[in-house]
Amino acid sequence: MQIKTMATYAANGETPEILFWVGCAGSFDQRAQKITKAFATILEKTGVQFAILGKEESCTGDPARRAGNEFIFQMMAQNNIQLLNMYGVKKIVTACPHCFNILKNEYPALGGNYEVIHHTTFLQSLIDEGKIRMKEGGAFKGKKITYHDSCYLGRGNNIYEAPRKVLETLDAELVEMKRCRSKGLCCGAGGAQMFKEEEKGTTRINIERGREAVDTGASVIASNCPFCMTMLTDGVKETGKEDEVKVLDIAELIALHLE
Amino acid sequence: MRILQELLFIIAFGTAVYLFSTKVRQIRRNILLGRDEDLNDHPDLRWKNVLLLAFGQKKMFRNPLVAVLHFFVYAGFIIINLEILEIILDGILGKHRLFVPVLGGLYPILISAFEVLAVLVVLGCAIFLVRRNILKLRRFMSRDLNGWPRSDANYILITEIVLMLLFLTMNAADQQMQLRGSEHYIATGNFLVSGSLASIFNSMPDGTLIAIERTCWWLHILGILAFLNYLPYSKHLHIILAFPNAYYARLEPMGEMENMPAVQREVQLMLQPELAANEPAPEGMPKFGAKDVFDLSWKNLLDAYSCTECGRCSAACPANITGKALSPRKIMMDTRDRAEAVGRNINENGAFKDDGKTLLRDHITEEELRACTTCNACVQECPVSISPLDIIVQLRRHLVMEESSAPAEWTGMFSNIENNMAPWKFSMDDRDKWAEEMNQ
Numbered sequence: 001m002q003i004k005t006m007a008t009y010a011a012n013g014e015t016p017e018i019l020f021w022v023g024c025a026g027s028f029d030q031r032a033q034k035i036t037k038a039f040a041t042i043l044e045k046t047g048v049q050f051a052i053l054g055k056e057e058s059c060t061g062d063p064a065r066r067a068g069n070e071f072i073f074q075m076m077a078q079n080n081i082q083l084l085n086m087y088g089v090k091k092i093v094t095a096c097p098h099c100f101n102i103l104k105n106e107y108p109a110l111g112g113n114y115e116v117i118h119h120t121t122f123l124q125s126l127i128d129e130g131k132i133r134m135k136e137g138g139a140f141k142g143k144k145i146t147y148h149d150s151c152y153l154g155r156g157n158n159i160y161e162a163p164r165k166v167l168e169t170l171d172a173e174l175v176e177m178k179r180c181r182s183k184g185l186c187c188g189a190g191g192a193q194m195f196k197e198e199e200k201g202t203t204r205i206n207i208e209r210g211r212e213a214v215d216t217g218a219s220v221i222a223s224n225c226p227f228c229m230t231m232l233t234d235g236v237k238e239t240g241k242e243d244e245v246k247v248l249d250i251a252e253l254i255a256l257h258l259e
Numbered sequence: 260m261r262i263l264q265e266l267l268f269i270i271a272f273g274t275a276v277y278l279f280s281t282k283v284r285q286i287r288r289n290i291l292l293g294r295d296e297d298l299n300d301h302p303d304l305r306w307k308n309v310l311l312l313a314f315g316q317k318k319m320f321r322n323p324l325v326a327v328l329h330f331f332v333y334a335g336f337i338i339i340n341l342e343i344l345e346i347i348l349d350g351i352l353g354k355h356r357l358f359v360p361v362l363g364g365l366y367p368i369l370i371s372a373f374e375v376l377a378v379l380v381v382l383g384c385a386i387f388l389v390r391r392n393i394l395k396l397r398r399f400m401s402r403d404l405n406g407w408p409r410s411d412a413n414y415i416l417i418t419e420i421v422l423m424l425l426f427l428t429m430n431a432a433d434q435q436m437q438l439r440g441s442e443h444y445i446a447t448g449n450f451l452v453s454g455s456l457a458s459i460f461n462s463m464p465d466g467t468l469i470a471i472e473r474t475c476w477w478l479h480i481l482g483i484l485a486f487l488n489y490l491p492y493s494k495h496l497h498i499i500l501a502f503p504n505a506y507y508a509r510l511e512p513m514g515e516m517e518n519m520p521a522v523q524r525e526v527q528l529m530l531q532p533e534l535a536a537n538e539p540a541p542e543g544m545p546k547f548g549a550k551d552v553f554d555l556s557w558k559n560l561l562d563a564y565s566c567t568e569c570g571r572c573s574a575a576c577p578a579n580i581t582g583k584a585l586s587p588r589k590i591m592m593d594t595r596d597r598a599e600a601v602g603r604n605i606n607e608n609g610a611f612k613d614d615g616k617t618l619l620r621d622h623i624t625e626e627e628l629r630a631c632t633t634c635n636a637c638v639q640e641c642p643v644s645i646s647p648l649d650i651i652v653q654l655r656r657h658l659v660m661e662e663s664s665a666p667a668e669w670t671g672m673f674s675n676i677e678n679n680m681a682p683w684k685f686s687m688d689d690r691d692k693w694a695e696e697m698n699q
Contacts, residue, residue, distance in 0.1 A: 003694040022690075024681040033693040040697060054691040058680035066633050067669050068548065068655030070519045072676050074526035082530075105515035110523060151634035156514025182639050183321075186577040191633030195682055196668035199630040202582030209577075 001044055005054035006087045016051040019089045021103065023096035024059050025226035031233070032226035038255035039095050039119055045258055046131040050093070056083055062098045065106075067192035074110075077102075081112035095119040095251060097152035097225045098190070104157070118153055120163040120224050120250050127169055133259040140172030140257075146218035147174065148209070148232060149184035150225040163224050166250055170257065175216045185209050187235075189227035210235020214245055221247045261353045268350035268480075275484035282491040286564060289602040293557035298507045305506045308644065313505040318642040322571075328386055331379035332419065336498060342373050342426075346480050356433075359447050371451035374430065377423040378452055384416040384423075391416075398570035403589040408494065408568050415495050422482050429475035431456040432468050441465065444472075500565035501643040507558055508644035513635040516652060521545040522660075548656025551617040552598045555653060562645040563594035572637035572647055578630040585630040587637035587647035593622035594650060619654050628654050629666065 009016050020043065026036040043050050061076030084092075092114050094100050104116035126132045145167055153159045160181045167174055179185040188198065188205030198204055210232055213221045221236065223229045232247045239245075248256075311317040316333065319326040345358045359366050391399045391412060404412075430453035436444035438457060460468055490496050528535045549555045572587035573579045579586050597618045605611050628651055637647045658664045665673070672682045680687055 001697050003691075003697055005691070022693075024683065027690045027693065028681060028683055028685045036693050037697055040694070052691065052694060054694065055687055057690060059676045059682060061676070063682050064673055064676055065516060066652070067665065067672070068652065068657075068659035069665075069669075069673050070522040070547065070656060070660060071526060072673055074519075074522050075530070076676060076680070078523075078526055078530055101512075101514040105512055106518065109518040151632070151636070152514050155635040155639050157512050183575065183636075185580070186632045186634035186636065188577060188632060191631050192669060192672065193632050195672040196629075196666045198581075199578070199583045199585070199626055201578070201630075205577045205581050205632070208581055 001041075003040055003044075004051050005056070006051045006089070007054070007056065009051050010087060015088055015090075017049040018051075018091045018093050019084075019087075020050045020052050021092050021094035021096075021099050022052055022057060023094060023099040023226070025230075026095055027057070029226060029230070031229060035095055035226060035229070035249040035251055038249065039251040041255050042123070042126070042132070042251060042258065046126050048126075048131075053083065060099050060102045062102045063192040063195055065102070066190070067195075077107060077110050077112070081107060081110055084112060084114065089114055091115045091117070093117045093119055093122045095224075095226070095249070097150045097156070098227070101152045101156050118157075118159060118162075118224070120153070120166055121159060123166045123250065123254055124162040127166060132169075132254065134169050134171075134254075134257045135259050140170045140220070143172050143220065144175045144216065144218040145170065145172045145220045145222050145253075146177055146213055146216040147180070147222045148177070148187065148213060148224075148228055149181055150223070150228050151184065151186050151190050153224055154184050155182055163222070163250055166254065167222055170253060172220070175218050177212050177216055179212065185212065187225075187228040187231035189231045194227050194230070204235075206231035206235035207238045208235075210237075211239055214239045214241050219245060220253070221245060222250050222253060223247060224250055265351065265353045271481060271484060272347065272350065275487055278488050279491070282488070285602055285606070286491055286496075288605070289598045290557050290560045290564060292553055292598065292601060293555050293560040294553070296556040296558055298509075298558060301510055304510055305508070308505045308508050309502060311505075312508070312642070312644055313502045316642070318640070321640070328383040331376065331383040332387075333498075335373075335376040335380035335383075335423070338376060339373050339426075342370070343480075343483060346476070350480060355443060356445060356447060359445055364448070367448035367450055370430065370447070371449075374427060374450055374452035377426050381420050381423045384420045388413065388416050398574040401570065401573065401586065401588075403570070403573065403586050403592060404568065408592065411493050411495075412568070414489075415493065418482065418486055418489075422479060422486070425475045425479040425482065427453055427456065429472055429479060432460055432472035432475065435460040435463075436465070436468055436472065439465065494566065494568045497565050497567040497643055500561065501567075504561055504565040505644050507561065509558075509646060509649075513638055516633075517649070519547070519656075522547065546657075547660035548658070549650070549653035550619045550657045550661070552594065552601055554657070555594070555618075555650060559594065559646075559650050559653075560598050562647075562650075563591050563598055565643050566591040566595060566645055567643060568592060569642070571640040571642065572645070575636040575640045577632055577634055577636065583627075583630040584624065585627045587651075590623060590627070590647045590650055591645060594618060597622050619657060623654060625658060625664065628658065631655075 006019060022036055025032040058080055059076050060080065061073035065073035092103055097118060100116055100118040103114065147164060147167055149160060164174065186205060187209055213232060214236060221232055223232060229247055229249060236242050236245050236247060316326060316330060319329050348357050349355055362369065390396055430450050433444055434450055434453050434457035437446050528538060546554060552560060568588060570588045576585060576587050601611060604614055631651045633648060635648060675682050675684050679685060
C-alpha cells in the first residue's frame with residue numbers, strides 16, 4: 001500500500017480526489033492510529049484517490065480555541081489555510097469530529113473554504129455507491145452494538161443518521177443508550193478537557209458514559225471520534241468489562257468486515 | 260359612584276402601565292450595555308424560529324407531557340388577553356361586557372373557550388406546584404434556586420391559579436345574575452364552566468352576588484396589573500422575551516464558535532508582516548474575551564433576561580450531571596444578576612460607577628468555567644434559544660488571553676501546539692509514521 005502526500009501529488013502536477021485530514025490524535029495516539037490505518041485501508045480498497053498532508057499537517061487549533069486561546073488557534077488556522085489553499089484542496093475527509101467541525105464551520109471565516117466530510121458520512125456514501133461490500137454471514141450476527149454520538153458530529157453539526165446507517169450494514173443489533181442523538185451525553189473530552197484533569201465532582205464524565213454504554217448489554221461500543229475512543233475505553237475499564245465490551249471506531253468495524 | 264370607579268380604574272391602569280414601561284426601558288438599557296452584534300441576517304429563518312420555538316413551543320415537546328401542561332398555561336395566557344382587553348375597556352368606559360353586542364352569538368363561545376383554558380391553567384399550575392414542591396424534581400432542587408428563585412416560581416404558579424379562580428367565580432356570579440334577569444348583567448348565553456357553577460349562588464341575595472362579582476372583577480384586573488409589574492423582576496419575563504430571543508437566536512451550526520476578527524488580524528500581521536504597512540493602527544487596546552457584562556454581546560444579556568430558570572440545560576450538562584460546580588442555568592442567572600446590579604448602579608449614579616465587582620469571579624468562578632466540555636447539550640435543551648456556552652467561552656477567553664490564567668496542563672498543551680504543531684509533545688517528523696508503517 002502506498003499512501004501519498006499532497007506534496008508528492010503536487011510534484012507530479014496532480015491533485016488527488018480528496019485530502020484525508022488525519023488530525024493529531026489520528027497521527028500520534030497509538031490507539032487512534034489504528035482508526036487512521038483502518039480508514040486508509042478502506043479508502044485504498046475502494047479505490048478512492050486520496051492524499052495526506054503528512055509532516056506538513058498541523059493541529060487545527062481546536063483545543064486551543066475551546067480553551068480560550070484564540071491566538072494559538074489563529075496561528076494554526078491561518079498556517080493551515082495557506083497550505084491547503086496552496087495545494088488547491090477542494091474536498092477534505094477526516095476521522096475526527098473536532099477537525100471536521102472546525103475545518104467545515106470555522107475556517108471559512110478565515111478564508112479557508114472546502115467541502116469537509118466526516119468519515120462516517122463518507123463511509124455511508126461509499127456504501128450507497130456500492131463501493132463497500134461486507135463479508136457474508138457477518139461476524140456481528142446476533143451481537144449488540146451501541147453507538148455513542150460525539151457532540152461535535154451530533155449536536156454540533158446535526159449528523160445522527162449517517163453513522164447509524166453505516167452500522168446497519170454490519171448485520172448486528174443496534175441498541176441505543178438512554179441518552180442518545182441530540183440528548184447524547186458527552187464523553188468528557190471536548191472543550192480541551194482531554195488535556196487536563198476534570199474538576200472536582202462526584203464522578204468522571206467518561207465513567208458515567210462508559211457505565212451507560214455497558215448497561216445496554218452491547219458487546220461493541222461504536223465511536224466516531226478518537227477522543228471519545230480514549231474516554232470510553234477508560235470508562236469501560238472502570239466497569240471491569242473491558243474483556244467483554246470493546247470500543248471500536250466505525251471505520252475499524254467496516255475495515256474488519258470488508259469483502 | 261360609577262364615575263368614581265372609572266376614575267379609580269384609570270388611575271390604577273395608568274400607574275401600572277407607567278411603572279411597567281419604566282422598568283422595561285431600564286431592562287432594554289441594561290441589555291444594550293452589551294457590545295454590538297449584528298443579528299439581522301436571514302429574516303425568513305429568524306421568523307421561522309419565532310413561529311416554531313416561541314409560538315410553537317417546539318423544544319418544550321422534547322418532554323411531551325410537561326409540554327402539554329405548559330401549552331395549556333401558555334395558550335391560556337395568550338388567548339385570555341382578548342378577555343382582558345374587554346375588562347380594560349369596560350373599566351375605562353364604565354361598561355359591562357362591552358363585546359356582547361359586537362360579537363353576539365360568538366361571545367359565549369369565546370368566553371366558554373377562555374373558561375376551559377382557565378380550568379386547564381389551574382390544572383397545569385397545580386401539577387407544576389406538585390412537581391416543584393412535593394415530587395421535588397432534581398433540577399428544581401439544586402442549589403442554583405435557593406432563596407428568591409424558588410419562591411419566585413411558586414408565587415407565579417399560585418398567582419396564576421388565583422387569577423383564574425377569580426375569573427371563573429366572577430363569571431359564575433355573573434351567570435347567576437343573568438338568570439335572575441338583572442338589568443345590568445346583560446344576557447350573554449351560557450358559559451361552559453361558570454354556567455354550571457352558577458347554581459352555587461342560588462340562595463344568595465342580589466346584593467351579595469353583585470358584591471362578589473365586582474370584587475372578583477376588581478381583584479382579577481388589579482391582580483393582572485400587579486402581575487404585569489412583577490414580570491420584570493421575575494423569571495416569568497420569559498413570556499415576553501422568548502419571542503425576541505427566538506428571533507435573534509444563532510443560526511450557525513451549534514459546533515461553530517464565533518470568530519475574533521481582532522485576533523485574526525493581529526495574527527495575520529504577524530504571519531504576513533508585508534500587510535502591516537497598509538493597515539490602519541487599531542484604536543486603543545482591544546479587549547479579548549469578556550470579564551463583565553459590558554464585554555458580552557447584547558444577545559448574551561437578552562439571553563440572561565429571557566432565562567426561565569427551568570434548568571433543562573443543567574440537567575443535560577455532563578459536568579453538572581457528574582457533580583461539578585458548573586451549572587449553565589447558574590451562568591445565566593449570574594449574568595442577569597450582574598446586569599441588574601449594574602442597572603441599579605446606573606439608576607443611582609446616573610452613569611456606571613465602578614463598584615469593584617465583575618461578572619467573572621464575583622459571580623462566576625474559574626472552577627465553573629473550566630468544567631465545560633463545550634458539548635452544546637445546554638444550548639440544545641434550552642426552549643428559548645439561550646446559549647450559556649457562548650458566555651462561558653467568552654469568559655474563558657478573558658482568563659486565558661488577558662490574565663494568562665490557565666491550568667498548567669493547558670499551558671503545556673498551548674506550547675505543544677505552538678512548538679510541535681500538536682497538543683502533545685511529539686516530534687513533527689513522526690506525524691506520518693503510521694503511513695510509513697503501512698507503506699512498508
